[in-house]
Amino acid sequence: xxxxxxxxxxxxxKAMIFSVDKGIRGVCxxxxxxxxxxxxxxxxxxxxxxxxxxxxxxxxxxxxxIDGIGVGSTWHSLLLxxxxxxxxxxxxxxxxxxxxxxxxxxxxxxxxxxxxxxKTGCMVHSIYPVWKYIHxxxxxxxEFDPEGYLSSQAEYIFEKLTGEVAVSASVASGTxxxxxxxxxxxxxxxxxxxxxxxxxxxIYDLEHTAPLGDExxxxxxxxxxxxxxxxxxxxxxxxxxxxxxxxxxMTMSVGTSGAIRLASKVPLLPRQPSTWCYYAAEGKRxxxxxxxxxxxxxxxxxxxxNLGKVDYRMLDxxxxxxxREDAPVFLPFLYGERCPxxxxxxxxxxxxxxxxxxxxxxxxxxxxxxxxxxxxxxxALSKV
Numbered sequence: 001x002x003x004x005x006x007x008x009x010x011x012x013x014k015a016m017i018f019s020v021d022k023g024i025r026g027v028c029x030x031x032x033x034x035x036x037x038x039x040x041x042x043x044x045x046x047x048x049x050x051x052x053x054x055x056x057x058x059x060x061x062x063x064x065x066i067d068g069i070g071v072g073s074t075w076h077s078l079l080l081x082x083x084x085x086x087x088x089x090x091x092x093x094x095x096x097x098x099x100x101x102x103x104x105x106x107x108x109x110x111x112x113x114x115x116x117x118x119k120t121g122c123m124v125h126s127i128y129p130v131w132k133y134i135h136x137x138x139x140x141x142x143e144f145d146p147e148g149y150l151s152s153q154a155e156y157i158f159e160k161l162t163g164e165v166a167v168s169a170s171v172a173s174g175t176x177x178x179x180x181x182x183x184x185x186x187x188x189x190x191x192x193x194x195x196x197x198x199x200x201x202x203i204y205d206l207e208h209t210a211p212l213g214d215e216x217x218x219x220x221x222x223x224x225x226x227x228x229x230x231x232x233x234x235x236x237x238x239x240x241x242x243x244x245x246x247x248x249x250m251t252m253s254v255g256t257s258g259a260i261r262l263a264s265k266v267p268l269l270p271r272q273p274s275t276w277c278y279y280a281a282e283g284k285r286x287x288x289x290x291x292x293x294x295x296x297x298x299x300x301x302x303x304x305x306n307l308g309k310v311d312y313r314m315l316d317x318x319x320x321x322x323x324r325e326d327a328p329v330f331l332p333f334l335y336g337e338r339c340p341x342x343x344x345x346x347x348x349x350x351x352x353x354x355x356x357x358x359x360x361x362x363x364x365x366x367x368x369x370x371x372x373x374x375x376x377x378x379x380a381l382s383k384v
Contacts, residue, residue, distance in 0.1 A: 002064050004222075006055050007072035008153055009234065010093060010256040011037060011295075013050040015058045017066070026062040030054040039256065039296055039335070040097075041090040044079055044156050051157065052219050059221050068227045069161070069212065073154035075174040075233035075278075078129035080136070081149040085165075088145060091153050092132050094257070095292060095335045099126035099135035100344040106131075107342070113273070119189060121173065121180035121267055121277030121285070126336070126344040127292070130176030134193050149199050154231035161228050162210035167201040168230040173279035178203070180267045180277055180285065206232050206281050235259055235288065236280040245284050250381070257335075258374050259290035260381055274340035274380040287384050289339035289377035293332030293348060294370050300334055301366055310359060318360025319367070328352040328361070330369030340380040 002025070007014040012032060017025045030053065036046030059066065076094040079087055092098075107113050107124040122128050126135070129152065136144045151159070154171045158164065172178040172185070177193070177200065179186035185197050209227040217224040232240075235253070238261070244251045245263045252260045262268075267277045268287035280286040302308060302315070310318070333348030350362060 001067045003068050003070055004055060004059065004066045004220075005070045005072070006051055007234070008047050008051050008074070008157055009072075010039065010074055010095070011299075013047070013054040014072075015051075015055040017058055017062045017064065019064075025064065026058040028054045028058040028061075030057075039093065040095045041092055042077075042153065044087045044091050044153075047091070047153065048157055048160050052216070056220050066222050066226060068209075068229065069222075070229050071154070071157060071161075071231040072234055072237050073152075073157065073171065073231040075171065075235055076127050076129060077153040078132045079151040079153065079156055080133075080144065081151050082145045083147045083149075085149055085151075085159075087151075087156070088148065091156070092129075093153075094127045095296065096132065097126045097336045097344045099132045100336065102126075102135040102138060103131045103344055106134075116176070116189070117273040118269060119179055119181075119186055120176050121269060122176040123273050123276065123342045125338065125342050127338060128174070128176035130189065130193055133195065137194055150195065151201070154233070155201055158210070158228065158231050161212060161216045163213045164210040165201045166204050166208060166210065166230055168206045168208070168232055169203050169279050170206055170236045170281060171231060171233050172203050174233060178279075180269075180279065183279060204230055206230055232281070233278075235261060235290075236278070236286060239263060239280050239286060245280060245282055252374070254294050254370075254374070256295045257290060257292055257338075258294035258370065258377075259288055260374065260378055261286050261288035262381060262384070263287075268384045270384050273342070275377075275384055276339065287381065289381045291332065291370070291373045291377060292335040292338050293373070297330075297332045297334055297348075297366060297370060301363065305362075306359060315360065315363040318358070319364035320360075322361050322364040324364075326354075327365050327368065328354070328357060330362075330366045332366075332370045332373050339377050 001020045005016045015028045079091045103126045212226040263284045329351045331348035333346045336344035337346040
């Protein structure tokens with residue numbers, strides 16, 4: 001049995017063919033073009049086309065029969081569709097903080113904040129699609145259609161591949177619209193946000209599949225009707241892939257952002273919402289803490305602060321000679337703060353920089369700042 005695994009991440013399209021008997025048979029990774037992705041937003045068709053091209057590349061390279069397709073995606077994204085289910089504008093990714101003023105206004109209401117957190121496992125924060133939607137509706141953005149639909153990176157890809165409208169409970173748990181206890185769209189939250197349940201996709205388990213459509217099959221060079229599994233979010237799939245759905249196993253992943261996670265039989269919701277709680281799979285919730293600034297801060301430093309003059313390898317070599325005791329501080333909040341402070345309007349940068357500090361020093365301290373932020377998240381999650 002051969003499975004084609006494809007993933008649309010924040011920064012690239014990825015594909016792999018895995019054989020039950022032979023293991024990994026082929027891998028492909030393609031960074032998005034700059035016009036398709038700027039971290040805070042993505043052009044939906046561009047993401048889909050990059051995914052198709054990447055998948056077709058590995059399919060043609062390996063040249064084997066594909067028995068099923070698995071799909072991975074990012075966790076928190078919002079794509080507004082018009083009443084004909086056509087995309088309006090770009091996908092707003094988890095890193096998009098334009099809804100921060102609206103979220104901040106509601107976050108000051110302690111009673112509302114805790115009410116929302118206890119229901120959803122999500123904080124009042126611009127990372128979540130519910131607050132992106134509320135912000136767009138209240139500000140009457142040009143792309144907002146009150147009779148349209150709400151989708152995401154994951155749902156758009158699945159609909160393009162199969163023609164079916166559906167979302168996994170795992171992806172839905174990261175929207176802020178779903179009740180973390182019942183695993184259904186929460187009617188009180190929908191009423192609060194001013195949205196109808198019919199504007200959202202039906203929720204299914206991750207095991208739900210739909211047949212690959214004729215058009216997508218032709219583009220991929222695969223047989224129409226091949227089963228396509230509902231997309232799962234990267235964080236939950238990381239937990240599953242690591243075999244960490246058992247209690248007491250913590251995982252950590254660092255890419256564009258960074259996160260640590262812990263599976264539980266029941267929702268874990270501390271009195272003060274320092275961490276989040278979503279749904280993973282097999283009846284397990286996932287408590288976790290995440291940072292918004294990790295690999296994206298490294299990329300920012302290389303391409304903008306450093307103007308691309310020194311590559312990653314050279315920066316690592318220069319950083320090796322840094323005097324740790326003479327360290328300035330880097331706060332990795334270029335895209336706001338998630339756990340544990342949840343301040344989406346927070347800014348970052350270097351502090352206590354002296355004239356003798358060079359590019360290697362700044363690179364080292366940038367990495368150190370990211371690491372210490374992850375450690376702060378670890379402490380918060382350990383107390384849940």
